Structures are given as structure tokens and as C-alpha cells.
Amino acid sequence: xxxxxxxxxxxxxxxxxxxxxxxxxxxxxxxxxxxxxxxxxxxxxxxxxxxxxxxxxxxxxxxxxxxxxxxxxxxxxxxxxxxxxxxxxxxxxxxxxxxxxxxxxxxxxxxxxxxxxxxxxxxxxxxxxxxxxxxxxxxxxxxxxxxxxxxxxxxxxxxxxxxxxxxxxxxxxxxxxxxxxxxxxxxxxxxxxxxxxxxxxxxxxxxxxxxxxxxxxxxxxxxxxxxxxxxxxxxxxxxxxxxxxxxxxxxxxxxxxxxxxxxxxxxxxxxxxxxxxxxxxxxxxxxxxxxxxxxxxxxxxxxxxxxxxxxxxxxxxxxxxxxxxxxxxxxxxxxxxxxxxxxxxxxxxxxxxxxxxxxxxxxxxx
Numbered sequence: 001x002x003x004x005x006x007x008x009x010x011x012x013x014x015x016x017x018x019x020x021x022x023x024x025x026x027x028x029x030x031x032x033x034x035x036x037x038x039x040x041x042x043x044x045x046x047x048x049x050x051x052x053x054x055x056x057x058x059x060x061x062x063x064x065x066x067x068x069x070x071x072x073x074x075x076x077x078x079x080x081x082x083x084x085x086x087x088x089x090x091x092x093x094x095x096x097x098x099x100x101x102x103x104x105x106x107x108x109x110x111x112x113x114x115x116x117x118x119x120x121x122x123x124x125x126x127x128x129x130x131x132x133x134x135x136x137x138x139x140x141x142x143x144x145x146x147x148x149x150x151x152x153x154x155x156x157x158x159x160x161x162x163x164x165x166x167x168x169x170x171x172x173x174x175x176x177x178x179x180x181x182x183x184x185x186x187x188x189x190x191x192x193x194x195x196x197x198x199x200x201x202x203x204x205x206x207x208x209x210x211x212x213x214x215x216x217x218x219x220x221x222x223x224x225x226x227x228x229x230x231x232x233x234x235x236x237x238x239x240x241x242x243x244x245x246x247x248x249x250x251x252x253x254x255x256x257x258x259x260x261x262x263x264x265x266x267x268x269x270x271x272x273x274x275x276x277x278x279x280x281x282x283x284x285x286x287x288x289x290x291x292x293x294x295x296x297x298x299x300x301x302x303x304x305x306x307x308x309x310x311x312x313x314x315x316x317x318x319x320x321x322x323x324x325x326x327x328x329x330x331x332x333x334x335x336x337x338x339x340x341x342x343x344x345x346x347x348x349x350x351x352x353x354x355x356x357x358x359x360x361x362x363x364x365x366x
Contacts, residue, residue, distance in 0.1 A: 071227070074107055085116060164190055164197045175205055180213035203239045210236035211245055218248040223259070223284070226252040251276070251283055262289060266297040266313075277320075291321045298329065307336035 167190050174183035187206045190197060210232050217229035233249045236242045242249075258272035273290040281287055294317035301310035314330035317323070 078107070162189065162193050164194060168198055168201065171202075171205055171209075175209055178212070180209045180216070183209040184213065207236055207239040207242075210239065211242055214242075214245055215248065218245075218252060223255075226256055230256075251280060254279065255284065255286065258286075258289070262293065266293055266300065269293045270297065270316075287320060291317050291323075294320070295323075295326055295329075298333065302329070302333065307333045311337060 167186055171183050171186040171190070174180075174186060183205065187202055187209065190202055191206075214229045214232035214236065217225040217232070230249055230252060233242055233245045236245065254272070254276045258269060258276055261269040261272055263269070270290065270293050273286060273293060276283060276286050277290050294313045298310040298313035298317070301307070301313070310333040311330065314326055314333060317326050318330065
């Protein structure tokens, strides 16, 4: 039997031949995870390379400062040797030469000083002259010769042939007269002969002499004295608290580090000088040095035909010191930059005298 439903019209079914080729809805979670890992990996590599570059730069600057400090100490000791030879002060001369002999690499010309010091020492030794022996004439009334009193050397400490008490008085007198060099040398002799002799007094006097000498050098006008002052401050710490010298040494170190970069790398010099300028803008010539480095940095960009990067250094220079000449340079750089297409970017690695590559048209230079 045929049902009525079987005779009813049925809706047509349309089959899309491309239905199975439809996309699944984009990349899955796994692909996004892989992309994220790659991006993080690149970021870690970039950070590691930046940290390595900063560490290498810091090591290089520290090494340059240490070399300058050691060279200043060597020069100071060598400059004092002729005076020791002229005065025949063999004890201080011996201590000074022993210090120089421990330095690696060896100090040039030191062999000649050693030979001269040996000759001075030999000439300082007393010569023995034979004394005639008197043969006593036999006499029934002559008594036996009386024994001569024994001579005693001025010994004031184990293994010492110096009058340490007298040397201490001399050191106290030198300190009272602000003769710091003489006081330090005399106290060095005492310490070399017997470090336990009047230890508290000797250490106090040495601390006073070293800190006072260092402070004089820090506040002097000669930049070459700063490295020697740092050496004296370091040594003074062995004898006690150096007080204000801590800050003086810190500022002097910043200044010497900055000088090592001036004229070699403008961004590094500007960074080092800016740190010192923020700390104490009136220290020596730091203001003028920083101003000059900003201007020189801008001039270096202009010399390369890059006017836009020169604007920032010129503006920074004018915030430190006013200058009509620099104002004119800034105006010219701004005018030329406004006419430039495209605007070049700043290459912070610009080094004096190094030609910079020209970027292709449509790209940012640097």
C-alpha cells in the first residue's frame, strides 16, 4: 500500500563539491606556542649580547684606569729615587726599589738604579783602619790593663740597628710641620724595621700623613696627581677610616674614567661625564668637557652630512653653557634637517674620524 507521505514532494538536497576543502579556522595552539618560544629566544639572545657588550666595555675602562693608577705610582717612586741617592738614605731607597722590583711587567731602566743604589750602600759602609798595637813595657809596678767599656748600638727592636724612638720623634715633628712626604718615609722605615714598635702611634701618624697628602693632591690643580692620590687613599685604608677621602676617591675615579673616553668615543664620554656632572657640576673642568663633547658629537654628524642627529647634541650642549656659535650650528642643523628626505636616524656608535655608511633611499641611516 502506498502511503500519502510517499506521494508528497521532497525538498532537493544540494551538495557543495568544495565543502571538504574549507580551512580548519587558522593556526592551532601548537603553532602559536612555537612562535612565542622563538620570539622569547630572540629576546633572550639580544639581552645576553647587550649585557656582554656592557661588561666588556666596563672591563676595558677599569683596566685603563688601573693601568693609569699603577703608572702614576711607579712614576712617583722613580722620581724620588735621585733624592734618596743624593741624601744617602739607603733604607728608604732599598724599600722603594724592592717595591718597584715586584711590579710586572718590569719597570724600564730599573737595573741602573739598582746598581747605583748598591754603590751608594757600599760607599756608606765605614772603612776599618788598623790601629797600632802598643806593646807594654814590663814594669814591676805596672798593673794589668783595664778592660775598655763595650760600645752599644742604638737598638730598639728585634733585628733593628736604628734608633726607632728617635725616628718616631722625627716623624711626629714632620707631621706637626705638615711635611707629609718626610713623615711617610720616616714611618715607613719604622714599620720596615719593627712593625710592632709603638704600633698604635705609628699607625695613627701614618693614617694622618697619608690622608693629608692624598687630600692635598685631590684638591690640587694637576690632573696627574689624582691617580697618585687614589694610591695613597687605598694605602691609608690599611691604617684606619679615611673619612672624606672615600668621596674624593670616588669622584676622582669617575673623572679619570671619563678622561679615558674623551676624544675616543663621543657617546661613552658623554655618558661618563654626565654621571660626574650630575654628582658635582663644579668639579674641575667637567662642565666644559661635557659641553665640548656634545658640540664635537654634533659637529661629527654634520661632517658626515647627517644634520638631523646633530640637533640633539647641540641642544644638550646649550642646556649646559650658552654659546652664540653653537646656537647658530643648531639653527643650521634644524634647517637642513627639515629639507632632508628621509630623516636619518642616530647611530650612537659614531666614533671620531670614522666615516658612516649612507643608507639607501627610503631607509633610515645608522
